[in-house]
Amino acid sequence: xxxxxxxxxxxxxxxxxxxxxxxxxxxxxxxxxxxxxxxxxxxxxxxxxxxxxxxxxxxxxxxxxxxxxxxxxxxxxxxxxxxxxxxxxxxxxxxxxxxxxxxxxxxxxxxxxxxxxxxxxxxxxxxxxxxxxxxxxxxxxxxxxxxxxxxxxxxxxxxxxxxxxxxxxxxxxxxxxxxxxxxxxxxxxxxxxxxxxxxxxxxxxxxxxxxxxxxxxxxxxxxxxxxxxxxxxxxxxxxxxxxxxxxxxxxxxxxxxxxxxxxxxxxxxxxxxxxxxxxxxxxxxxxxxxxxxxxxxxxxxxxxxxxxxxxxxxxxxxxxxxxxxxxxxxxxxxxxxxxxxxxxxxxxxxxxxxxxxxxxxxxxx
Amino acid sequence: xxxxxxxxxxxxxxxxxxxxxxxxxxxxxxxxxxxxxxxxxxxxxxxxxxxxxxxxxxxxxxxxxxxxxxxxxxxxxxxxxxxxxxxxxxxxxxxxxxxxxxxxxxxxxxxxxxxxxxxxxxxxxxxxxxxxxxxxxxxxxxxxxxxxxxxxxxxxxxxxxxxxxxxxxxxxxxxxxxxxxxxxxxxxxxxxxxxxxxxxxxxxxxxxxxxxxxxxxxxxxxxxxxxxxxxxxxxxxxxxxxxxxxxxxxxxxxxxxxxxxxxxxxxxx
Numbered sequence: 001x002x003x004x005x006x007x008x009x010x011x012x013x014x015x016x017x018x019x020x021x022x023x024x025x026x027x028x029x030x031x032x033x034x035x036x037x038x039x040x041x042x043x044x045x046x047x048x049x050x051x052x053x054x055x056x057x058x059x060x061x062x063x064x065x066x067x068x069x070x071x072x073x074x075x076x077x078x079x080x081x082x083x084x085x086x087x088x089x090x091x092x093x094x095x096x097x098x099x100x101x102x103x104x105x106x107x108x109x110x111x112x113x114x115x116x117x118x119x120x121x122x123x124x125x126x127x128x129x130x131x132x133x134x135x136x137x138x139x140x141x142x143x144x145x146x147x148x149x150x151x152x153x154x155x156x157x158x159x160x161x162x163x164x165x166x167x168x169x170x171x172x173x174x175x176x177x178x179x180x181x182x183x184x185x186x187x188x189x190x191x192x193x194x195x196x197x198x199x200x201x202x203x204x205x206x207x208x209x210x211x212x213x214x215x216x217x218x219x220x221x222x223x224x225x226x227x228x229x230x231x232x233x234x235x236x237x238x239x240x241x242x243x244x245x246x247x248x249x250x251x252x253x254x255x256x257x258x259x260x261x262x263x264x265x266x267x268x269x270x271x272x273x274x275x276x277x278x279x280x281x282x283x284x285x286x287x288x289x290x291x292x293x294x295x296x297x298x299x300x301x302x303x304x305x306x307x308x309x310x311x312x313x314x315x316x317x318x319x320x321x322x323x324x325x326x327x328x329x330x331x332x333x334x335x336x337x338x339x340x341x342x343x344x345x346x347x348x349x350x351x352x353x354x355x356x357x358x359x360x361x362x363x364x365x
Numbered sequence: 366x367x368x369x370x371x372x373x374x375x376x377x378x379x380x381x382x383x384x385x386x387x388x389x390x391x392x393x394x395x396x397x398x399x400x401x402x403x404x405x406x407x408x409x410x411x412x413x414x415x416x417x418x419x420x421x422x423x424x425x426x427x428x429x430x431x432x433x434x435x436x437x438x439x440x441x442x443x444x445x446x447x448x449x450x451x452x453x454x455x456x457x458x459x460x461x462x463x464x465x466x467x468x469x470x471x472x473x474x475x476x477x478x479x480x481x482x483x484x485x486x487x488x489x490x491x492x493x494x495x496x497x498x499x500x501x502x503x504x505x506x507x508x509x510x511x512x513x514x515x516x517x518x519x520x521x522x523x524x525x526x527x528x529x530x531x532x533x534x535x536x537x538x539x540x541x542x543x544x545x546x547x548x549x550x551x552x553x554x555x556x557x558x559x560x561x562x563x564x565x566x567x568x569x570x571x572x573x574x575x576x577x578x579x580x581x582x583x584x585x586x587x588x589x590x591x592x593x594x595x596x597x598x599x600x601x602x603x604x605x606x607x608x609x610x611x612x613x614x615x616x617x618x619x620x621x622x623x624x625x626x627x628x629x630x631x632x633x634x
Contacts, residue, residue, distance in 0.1 A: 053526050074532030086523035090545035100531035147527075 002064045002077075002154035002187045003029050004050065009059035011045050011211075019045040021211040022059070027155070032181050032188045034202035037234070039193055042211040044159055047191045051080050051157050064154055074100075076155075079148035083160040085140040087132040093143045094128040097150045111150075118149040121183060138169045149184065158190040162197060174200055195235050199223070207231050229361035232284050232354055238318060238329045241290070243283045244358070247276050256283055256301075256355075260323060263301035268350055272364045276357070281364065284354035287318065290330035291347040292338065301348040303328070307340050321346070386609075393602035400598045414599035418588075421600065424607060426577055427584035432611075434499045434580055435562040441504040442558045443551060449505065450513025451539045455525060465514070472507045480571070487572055498572040499580065503562060509554045516550040517543060556619050563612055581608050 004027040011020040020042040027033045035043040048054035052073035061068050068076045087096050094115055101111045119125045122142045132140055141161060148156055162170045178201055181188055192198055198205050199219045207214040215227040226232035232240045245258040254273055256263040305321040319330045319338055330346055355364040392400045393414050395407035418424060453465050483502050492498045520543060528542045566582040573579055585604040
């Protein structure tokens, strides 16, 4: 059972820069785990520590119950796919894929069998004799994945493998990677800064920021129940809206007060709000939970704001408006008639609001 | 019009460089009596100077020695300097930059400064009058180290990471993964080293007395100024032609790389 366990893993560079702080994480057998976060959050460093390309400063790393802290990358039974493919330029695709096995002194016939098998899975039989310089980005990435498959590793490591591809190809490769995961039944750790990639590929997502794990959950759980403001903002497009305000209790009812409006939040199912009366908080709401009409909304708050920009996306449109220092974005259906530079009412579905502590961004719930 | 003037000027400049070579070759093929003039073509071509030279000195042996020494030195420099360059570019260890700066500093020292200490070392090691004396002191070269280091710094880091995951040792990464991708650098280092080694005369004069171990430049120098040519200009010139020939042939083959090396010196950052 190839299970990867990170126990209190930390990385401090010479000069004291702490890239990863005390991370504990278990990647289950056959799981597709995505590490996601902004650049510099420590996700790639974490992956490189698992690969053995970066020394682990503190903590223990186990792959299939074996402590591998001091093992060379080649002894860890891992395979890695790099962002810029990292194919050997002087070798053909076939030689690139065979190189690792050749070093391990695997018999030629066996190497051939493995390479052809991987080539068939990836549908690259016809480019095996080409050198990387003569291939397209997508083909190179396939060869790089092929090189990983041929090793028959216990764990696949992907370091932003799709970032160098154009948008269309990226979408295509994303689907292929998901299929490949099913086909290979493999344990995968996948690093990306693209939350869409994370959401579509991952069985589980670990959101990282400044060397720490912000949240570790399934994609839907991250989306619906973010632990903190960082995750709420990072996951989902467009970004969640945040509005600063204060929680007040007036005549036994709870209110969220802002310079522009007063929402009655008594019906919001959140017991913890009582503990934050008189405190400043951030109210978070996703674009799709803001409406142009009351419709069937039962528990709503109304905000009056001017539209400053409209982005038409086809079946829906994004409406940008400004409310003091806050920029609001709402997602309306394309049929909804709105005019730029007009002032309209926005209806917030208060049942779908989130509240975060102002000081540390922690979710109040 | 301006272009024509430039061409005329450049042609004249080229002739001033080429004519001495031309004269040397033609004169070595002329009868001894005709050499004095600034001739273009002699009345007849003769190999008399060459046959005389072969009979007077073991020039064949010297040619063999020169090729052996230059080849060993070149191979050594490529192997060892690339290892040092690899360590300086891609391995992390304390004092890496200090070591690099010291190596660069040695480039500023003329060979003459280390001549005596090197000689004493050779004497102490009992290597005087051996091939080792001609090869050993030249096996590492700071300029070559610099060129290799820069070439390795230009390689994508992920390529080395990928090789590590594939199970390559550092030596395998260097020779099997990186070398095939820095062929121009290797050729440049190879040519420069081979040329330097081929032309080295001072060091050879100091550490070699045994005639059977002498290299071409040493042999030709001793022959020309040492009196054995008996003031026969043609014979001296014949030996000079033989000395210059291999380098000229090598140059014509590797001209492209050679000019590249002189133009860039590998100093890209």
